[in-house]
Amino acid sequence: xKKLIAPLDNAVGLALLATLLIGVAxxxxxxxxxxxxxxxxxxxFYFHVPIALTAYATFGWGAWKALVHLWKKKPGADLxxxxxxxxxxxxGSLTLITGSIWAKLRWGHWWLWGEQELVLFLVIFLFYCTYxxxxxxxxxxxxxxxxSAVYALFGVVLIPISFLAIRLAENYIHPIAFTTNGPQMAxxxxxxxLVCLVAMFALAGALYRLELLGxxxxxxxxxxxxxxxx
Numbered sequence: 001x002k003k004l005i006a007p008l009d010n011a012v013g014l015a016l017l018a019t020l021l022i023g024v025a026x027x028x029x030x031x032x033x034x035x036x037x038x039x040x041x042x043x044x045f046y047f048h049v050p051i052a053l054t055a056y057a058t059f060g061w062g063a064w065k066a067l068v069h070l071w072k073k074k075p076g077a078d079l080x081x082x083x084x085x086x087x088x089x090x091x092g093s094l095t096l097i098t099g100s101i102w103a104k105l106r107w108g109h110w111w112l113w114g115e116q117e118l119v120l121f122l123v124i125f126l127f128y129c130t131y132x133x134x135x136x137x138x139x140x141x142x143x144x145x146x147x148s149a150v151y152a153l154f155g156v157v158l159i160p161i162s163f164l165a166i167r168l169a170e171n172y173i174h175p176i177a178f179t180t181n182g183p184q185m186a187x188x189x190x191x192x193x194l195v196c197l198v199a200m201f202a203l204a205g206a207l208y209r210l211e212l213l214g215x216x217x218x219x220x221x222x223x224x225x226x227x228x229x230x
Contacts, residue, residue: 010209011206011209011210011213014202014205014206014209015206015210017202017206018199018202018203018205018206021195021198021199021202021203022199022203024195024199025046025192025195025196025199028046028191028192028195028196029043029046029047029192029196030043032188032191032192033046033188033189033192034186034188034189036189041102041105041106042106044098044101044102044105045102045193046192046193046196047098047196047200048095048098048099048102049193049197050193050196050197050199050200050201051091051094051095051098051200052091052095052099052121053197053200054091054197054200054201054203054204055088055091055092055094055095056159057201057204058084058085058087058088058091058204058208059084059085059088059092059124059128059155059156059159060156060159061084061208062081062082062083062084062085062088062152062156063081063152063153063155063156064081065077065078065080065081065084065152066078066081066148066149066150066152066153067149067153069081069145069146069149070146070149070150070153076216078145078148078149079212079215079216080212081148081149081152082135082148082215083208083211083212083215084208085128085131085152086132086211087204087207087208087211088128089125089128089129089132090207091200091204092121092124092125092128093125095121095125096121096122096125099118099121120158120161123158124155124158124159127155127158128155131148131151131152131155134147134148134151135147135148
């Protein structure tokens, strides 16, 4: 019982912290960060960019856990990789949604297929969506875990390509907020951005732990049911 209560307490504590940080981040976004020349629509930047970075981070974490599974054969690493990638697809969908809203408000269109940075992120998102189709097309067991891990590792290669596409784009549909000279924004804007980023990381961490705990509990209950029925 202690093995279940301790992780639950940690997950709940992180969820409460994430809730507090999101509240602070929202207040700072609308009441502390100044309105720049783009108007109020620029406020979505404080959520869109941290959400996108969180998606990259969770995909990266899923790839790391996949590597741990293949390399060290650590029990549970495959499940941790699966949950991380699941969270990545959630934040990836939010990235696409918030990005489309921002584009419509700022540039007058929801999507442009000619923008390589947009298309590359969509490719990453669809690649990891396909991960679940692949995983559940294979019977549960070591073979499923190994193939899923290899797939997750291949996907992580797309992340730096997507990030560099934003930096190298010729028309800069994405504002370049960070350069070698530091953040290209006022101190209040940068502070708000950092709080929003920490809030998104905390939210992803809380969701990751809660889902992982639920999956492990479900596995234990399934094993117990099979033991009773056998």
